[in-house]
Amino acid sequence: MFADALRDSGFEAAWETSPVAALSRLETEPFDVVVTDLNMPGVSGSELCSRVKQMKPHLPVVVVTAFGSIDSAVAAMRAGAYDFVTKPFDIDTIGLVMKRAVENHELRAEVDALRRVVDTSQRYGSLIGSSEPMRRLYATIEHLQTGDSTVLITGESGTGKELVAREIHARGSRKDRPFVAVSCAAMPETLLESELFGYERGAFTDARTRRDGLLVSAQGGTLLLDEIGDMPLALQGKLLRALEERTVRALGSNHEVPFDVRVIAATNRDLEAAVEQGRFREDLFYRVNVIHVELPPLRSRSGDVLLLAQAFLGELAVRSGKPIAKFSAAAAEKLAAYDWPGNVRELRNCVERAVTLSHAEVVDLQDLPRKVRDFQPGHVLIAGDDPSELLPLEEVERRYIARVIKACAGNKSKAARVLGIGRKTLYRHLDGTTPPPGPEEE
Numbered sequence: 001m002f003a004d005a006l007r008d009s010g011f012e013a014a015w016e017t018s019p020v021a022a023l024s025r026l027e028t029e030p031f032d033v034v035v036t037d038l039n040m041p042g043v044s045g046s047e048l049c050s051r052v053k054q055m056k057p058h059l060p061v062v063v064v065t066a067f068g069s070i071d072s073a074v075a076a077m078r079a080g081a082y083d084f085v086t087k088p089f090d091i092d093t094i095g096l097v098m099k100r101a102v103e104n105h106e107l108r109a110e111v112d113a114l115r116r117v118v119d120t121s122q123r124y125g126s127l128i129g130s131s132e133p134m135r136r137l138y139a140t141i142e143h144l145q146t147g148d149s150t151v152l153i154t155g156e157s158g159t160g161k162e163l164v165a166r167e168i169h170a171r172g173s174r175k176d177r178p179f180v181a182v183s184c185a186a187m188p189e190t191l192l193e194s195e196l197f198g199y200e201r202g203a204f205t206d207a208r209t210r211r212d213g214l215l216v217s218a219q220g221g222t223l224l225l226d227e228i229g230d231m232p233l234a235l236q237g238k239l240l241r242a243l244e245e246r247t248v249r250a251l252g253s254n255h256e257v258p259f260d261v262r263v264i265a266a267t268n269r270d271l272e273a274a275v276e277q278g279r280f281r282e283d284l285f286y287r288v289n290v291i292h293v294e295l296p297p298l299r300s301r302s303g304d305v306l307l308l309a310q311a312f313l314g315e316l317a318v319r320s321g322k323p324i325a326k327f328s329a330a331a332a333e334k335l336a337a338y339d340w341p342g343n344v345r346e347l348r349n350c351v352e353r354a355v356t357l358s359h360a361e362v363v364d365l366q367d368l369p370r371k372v373r374d375f376q377p378g379h380v381l382i383a384g385d386d387p388s389e390l391l392p393l394e395e396v397e398r399r400y401i402a403r404v405i406k407a408c409a410g411n412k413s414k415a416a417r418v419l420g421i422g423r424k425t426l427y428r429h430l431d432g433t434t435p436p437p438g439p440e441e442e
Helices: 001-008 020-030 047-053 067-078 092-123 130-144 161-170 189-197 235-245 270-277 282-288 304-320 331-337 343-357 392-408 414-421 421-429
Strands: 033-037 063-067 083-087 151-154 179-183 222-226 262-267 291-294
Touching: 001 092, 020 047, 033 047, 047 063, 063 092, 083 092, 130 161, 130 291, 151 161, 161 179, 161 222, 161 262, 179 189, 189 235, 235 282, 262 392, 270 282, 270 414, 282 331, 304 331, 304 343, 331 343, 392 421, 414 421
Parallel strands: 033 063, 063 083, 151 262, 151 291, 179 222, 222 262
Antiparallel strands: none
């Protein structure tokens, strides 16, 4: 009767009275949903859920149970059931549950297909992208597979510096040892010092037990010093000594403990400028800048925006249980045109917002944030036929310098290299005083 009712509602339905027979059919026949009772001879509904999940992880299982067996239904959900329906039920209710389950199964299948395409042609481990800047990045990581040289990863906020650090670790000789990350900007100086170097019991008021620092606990593996440009100046000297000597002295201790870790540092700061301004030690800069890996901003990764957006969409749609599979043409056009100052992190947040707000199977323009919808790319006008539209040379120069600095994420050292001038000359341009012509003083 149940199968007949489902057929009347537009579903194709097959049925078995034996869980073992049902499992046997699942091995050879394609189904979109499994509906099961809980109390059955031989194999319980919870056990059936577990076995279906092992056999076909994305196949949704809907459990039907009596009202008094809610605890059992919860146990089935923990075993992997997609949803449950209490008896007695009407066919309209179960029909809605079935429709959602079918859509979820189809969506997972589409996401898996997309992931396979990305995995084979446009993914490098956990990194996604096929643009030329990303191919250069992949080649650099390949070269870093051998050796233990210290690496400095720079790039704008949101470009994925920790993700790249993890990929370097995962492909190196230390991949089977710990990967430990610490943010040098997320804690005060005293706490950061104790985290890095450890402490002995009684070293300070709350030090009730001895604790190894991260330089020791990451033994044999990789330590990521994230946001190293924000490390307090007083702590930089102690870190430099530890990296030079490959030993560490815990707070309150008189003994040096050797450590063996590969250090990767990451920052969105201009460390060269910080050195000039006295905010970062020059000797520590040269110690961590053995191999420099600069991550490209998303706006320079032509073609990767939509690839990343589609990958995020598939992941987030499955997580939210929504049958959203793609972007409309108008939404895709805006995503591709926007300059993404927050880079990959901002793009992911944008897609998550769109998935949350969308009530359709396609993400449309109105689902995107206003700043993305209304974005108009800026250009420096350097040619035209109308004299009223043309700008004085000084204004063109000012706008172009501003555009280069923005493209370099505020990194004035890099902007100066792009412009072919020294930093002091760039600073004078920014102050509104142009230096006389002649050889660059730097």
